Amino acid sequence: MSGIKKILVVDDTPVIRRLLCDVLESEGYEIEEAVDGVEALEKIRISKYDLVFCDIHMPRKNGFDTFMAAREIDPSLSFIMTDSFPDKLAEKTNEMGAMCCLAKPFELDELRKTLKQAEQLKKSKCPTK
């Protein structure tokens, strides 16, 4: 049914990471987590994910760099970028062609709405899959 099954949650803040995992898990997704961009890229190289929740401000490798690098590994990989600065986030996300963005701190409704949006985008982008 849904185009998204396996999600990678990348955030350096433990509580946000855990919250995303908790919520998404209860929605029925398969979840894996990474503490920063470097770890995320290692995981992306090994496994196939349908969607990545990626924080922008992270040590070692920030969200945008991770996004660019991940797209090179898997061009079809969908990204939802999360950050505390909504204006800058939306601007930059559009610019880079990432799918969606989610401003922190987010409401659960917003999270679900963004997730739905991402699913639809993914369907329209790749109808064959």
Added chain:
Amino acid sequence: MRRWFSIASLRFQAVAAISALIIITSAILVGFLIKSQKEHITDELEKRGASLVKMLANNSEYGVMIESEYILIDLMKTLSVERDFQFVAIQNPEGSIIAQVSMFGSKFPLKSIFPEDAGEMMQGKTVMTQRKKIPDYNLELIEFVYPVFKYSVEGGISREELGVVMPSVSDPDIQAEAIGLARLGISLENVKKDISRMVWMTIFLTSLVVFAAIVVTITLVNFIIKPIENLVDVTERIAAGDLSHDVPVKSNDELGRLAISFNKMTDSLRNYREEVEMYNRTLEQKIAERTSELEEAQKQLIQSEKMAAIGELAAGVAHELNNPMGGILGYSQYALEKLSSRKADDLSDDDVEMQCRFLEDIEQQARRCKTIIKNLLKFSRTSAKTEFEKFDLNQALEETLTFVKHQLDMKNIDLEKNLDPNLPAYYGNSSQLQQVFTNMMLNAQQAMKDGGHLKIESRFSPPIGEFQGCVEVEFTDTGTGIPPEILNKIFEPFYTTKDVGKGTGLGLSISYGIIKEHQGDILVKSKIDEGTTFTLVLPLDITDHGSITPAEKQEKPASEQNKSPQAEN
């Protein structure tokens, strides 16, 4: 009083000079007086003696001619009543004594005191006087000698016929033939006594006069000196700074006029001094005003620089706050969803456990928010210079990192903390020192544009001997380094290497000011392309409160709350 005895005083000098003059003049005068008196008395005596001996000689002509002792003694007796009479004798040309009358009787050895050749003495035509001492009789006398002449005029006219009582020997018409020698001895005893009495009387009277003159001199000098002394007194007081006295004006003379003009001078001096004092007072007031304005400006400068830092840190702080806020928001909504979808009875143990975990998360994140906000408020508060307190430097560093950590993370800067757990409590202004730490950390971050390594170290140098001990906080980055030629400029106000609008150029100069306020120093070591080390040296002896005591541990729980979420990061 002291002036009376001071040799240097005008009074003494004047009195001494005038007294000396009086004494010398009187002495000379007395000398002359005594000398002339003495001469006068002696002269009188000699005249008297001469006239007596002449009279005797003249009257003895007949007695000598007939060599009648009886006539002669009768004649001599009239002389013996004379004052000071000692002896009288008449010798013949051969030297034998024809007759004599003496105070000492006939045994008086007249012959022995007449050793002179009577014949020779008879050649003289004037009265001869000679002084003699007769030790056997303790006698000092003056002897008058005059020849006894037999007068005759050519042609044999007798003396009676000449009608002259006392013929002159020098008269060329009269022939005078010496036929004997009259000798009269008059004692000098009384004359001497007279002279001595006269001398003493003169000296006594003169001394009286001298004494009186000196008394008058002293009074006069006093009269003149007193106003001068008053003047000197007042001058001395004025010299010592006491302008409250005037010189009393007692006369219209030169001294009076001097006193008047002196009082005028004191008056204007007093006025000038009052003016100067007034200027001083207003100056002090102005300085105090300016100082407080300056202090206020400095305080505002520090505050605005702090605010600039907060602005720079705002993004990081927002990020720091947003994460726990996100947790709180998400988990509370999630928990609400979970609970509202079921009835309380349906809750399984697992559900309850899960809800508890959500709530714990919420509590923990809310506490984290609280800590961040508390630290931010603490950092941003306007603090007066004097707000010194005891605090834990390590904890202050950790609190500062709360805001700065994010900035460092974003620039891929590894943070290495090497904080000495035995650091003593430091007495200082925690808010201002946190500002310095922030400045150091942000500078390090800006020096490492492409990431790097920041080492933050705190150390304690315990007191040894004179050295009171200090704590050091060191920031070592692996950034671009500072060129040696600008190393001595970096603490200057408004010096910046950043682009226009990027930095105020005040950060380091304010930091330096704050560290100086703590009697400390900032040491810099830098190597191009290798990095820079800033060391803050903070002595422990800035006040009594700076004594070394262990860092207060009561604040520890707060710092632990602060740390625990970070540990999870």
